[in-house]
Amino acid sequence: xxxxxxxxxxxxxxxxxxxxGCPKALTDSELILTQLSAEGYQTSKTFEGADLVxxxxxxxxxxxxxxxxxxxxxxxxxNGKVIVTGCLxxxxxxxxxxxxxxxxxxxxxxxxxxxxxxxxDAVHTxxxxxxxxxxxxxxxxxxxxxxxxxxxHYAYLKISEGCNHRCTFCIIPSMRGDxxxxxxxxxxxxxxxxxxxxxxxxxxxxxxxxxxxxxxxxRTGFWDGKPVKTRMLELVQTLGEMARAHDAWVRLHYVYPxxxxxxxxxxxxxxxxxxxxDVPFQHSHPDVLKRMKRPASGEKNxxxxxxxxxxxxxxxxxxxxxAGFPGETEEEFEHLLGFLREAQIDRAGCxxxxxxxxxxxxxxxxxxxxxxxxxxxxxxxxxxxxxxxARLHQxxxxxxxxxxxxxxxxxxxxxxxxxxxxAPEIDGVVxxxxxxxxSKTLKVGEFTRARIVSVxxxxxxxxxx
Numbered sequence: 001x002x003x004x005x006x007x008x009x010x011x012x013x014x015x016x017x018x019x020x021g022c023p024k025a026l027t028d029s030e031l032i033l034t035q036l037s038a039e040g041y042q043t044s045k046t047f048e049g050a051d052l053v054x055x056x057x058x059x060x061x062x063x064x065x066x067x068x069x070x071x072x073x074x075x076x077x078x079n080g081k082v083i084v085t086g087c088l089x090x091x092x093x094x095x096x097x098x099x100x101x102x103x104x105x106x107x108x109x110x111x112x113x114x115x116x117x118x119x120x121d122a123v124h125t126x127x128x129x130x131x132x133x134x135x136x137x138x139x140x141x142x143x144x145x146x147x148x149x150x151x152x153h154y155a156y157l158k159i160s161e162g163c164n165h166r167c168t169f170c171i172i173p174s175m176r177g178d179x180x181x182x183x184x185x186x187x188x189x190x191x192x193x194x195x196x197x198x199x200x201x202x203x204x205x206x207x208x209x210x211x212x213x214x215x216x217x218x219r220t221g222f223w224d225g226k227p228v229k230t231r232m233l234e235l236v237q238t239l240g241e242m243a244r245a246h247d248a249w250v251r252l253h254y255v256y257p258x259x260x261x262x263x264x265x266x267x268x269x270x271x272x273x274x275x276x277x278d279v280p281f282q283h284s285h286p287d288v289l290k291r292m293k294r295p296a297s298g299e300k301n302x303x304x305x306x307x308x309x310x311x312x313x314x315x316x317x318x319x320x321x322x323a324g325f326p327g328e329t330e331e332e333f334e335h336l337l338g339f340l341r342e343a344q345i346d347r348a349g350c351x352x353x354x355x356x357x358x359x360x361x362x363x364x365x366x367x368x369x370x371x372x373x374x375x376x377x378x379x380x381x382x383x384x385x386x387x388x389x390a391r392l393h394q395x396x397x398x399x400x401x402x403x404x405x406x407x408x409x410x411x412x413x414x415x416x417x418x419x420x421x422x423a424p425e426i427d428g429v430v431x432x433x434x435x436x437x438x439s440k441t442l443k444v445g446e447f448t449r450a451r452i453v454s455v456x457x458x459x460x461x462x463x464x465x
Contacts, residue, residue, distance in 0.1 A: 017036075029056045057071070098110055160212055162178045163176065209254050212232045236272075284302070324377065396455065400462065404445065449464070451463050
């Protein structure tokens with residue numbers, strides 16, 4: 001009589017994962033995590049107990065580079081087996097070789113951004129996959145969209161990769177390449193999966209959202225059996241119609257102020273997409289914009305904003321700026337402060353110019369002392385706060401739709417949410433007080449109406465009604 005020997009199943013290989021940087025890096029991370037899950041790997045946000053670690057890095061400004069290098073060092077110290085991907089992976093070091101390998105030669109592999117297959121090839125080399133991938137093994141309810149690192153009720157939708165501009169302060173094109181627009185059918189397919197999976201806010205991102213389709217000459221694609229142009233207007237209109245059917249929001253990020261944006265504003269006035277524009281103005285003075293090599297005739301931005309607000313009075317504009325750009329005079333900086341006040345920028349962020357390695361602006365004459373750059377940044381933020389708070393006070397007394405992000409005890413003690421003017425993590429919030437009606441409850445990922453009663457810093461305070 002023969003004996004049957006039972007063999008214990010092999011443990012599921014575990015991959016630790018750390019994602020740093022901007023929303024575009026986040027969506028890259030989601031692609032990698034989705035593929036890992038499809039192939040049967042277990043994933044974790046920590047290094048402990050992982051068979052290897054993947055670090056998705058940022059390489060834009062000095063602080064981000066240092067954070068990425070420190071995280072790689074921590075992963076090597078805690079785990080020892082590290083694969084590096086992301087923008088820092090594409091940067092050249094002082095010795096002319098790869099910066100990551102120069103600083104941390106013991107990492108297993110290094111890739112640049114938007115490199116899912118290269119990362120998976122490295123994982124397979126050092127940690128063979130448990131089984132062949134089948135889409136029905138991907139967990140979660142998002143189907144084609146895969147896994148999400150954001151809370152279930154909102155998600156980023158990356159519509160393109162790379163950028164055709166060569167702004168003198170920026171090194172992103174050297175890491176992410178020229179513009180490559182995703183096929184419009186693929187983008188809309190992913191959006192549908194996200195809405196059907198329960199997403200209530202879709203945040204459209206790219207390096208240049210307004211340029212979507214330029215690289216393919218706005219070629220006609222297909223969605224749901226109908227032709228759709230690969231162009232921002234048609235994409236936004238279709239996303240808006242899809243969102244309306246699911247009682248959801250669409251929010252646009254990184255919209256360069258080309259004349260074509262004028263066509264989007266009526267869609268906002270109609271309520272098809274949120275009346276919110278994230279526009280990277282960077283500066284206002286024509287001479288500074290010229291030294292920056294900014295596209296889109298930036299000297300006309302004030303007139304554009306005035307026209308947009310005429311078409312859509314509810315419009316909220318957020319933007320980022322650079323203070324202390326090489327050669328910036330006090331007069332040019334004062335021009336920027338005047339623009340901030342006159343344009344009534346609702347939400348503004350500001351960087352003191354950072355001489356990032358590889359940026360051609362470093363070669364411009366008139367590099368300002370760091371102390372002066374920081375002083376101007378502080379002055380800018382003081383004005384930005386003044387304008388922002390005045391704009392928020394105009395909301396007091398109104399009733400607004402709020403997307404709930406946090407609601408302890410079903411909101412009976414209040415909660416935290418966001419209005420159409422508040423993008424996740426970069427803007428303010430709406431602090432929700434306990435509801436007036438005892439029967440009123442709040443649930444994360446659902447909308448509520450709130451009567452705005454006051455302003456606290458950059459946040460609104462409202463009572464659910």
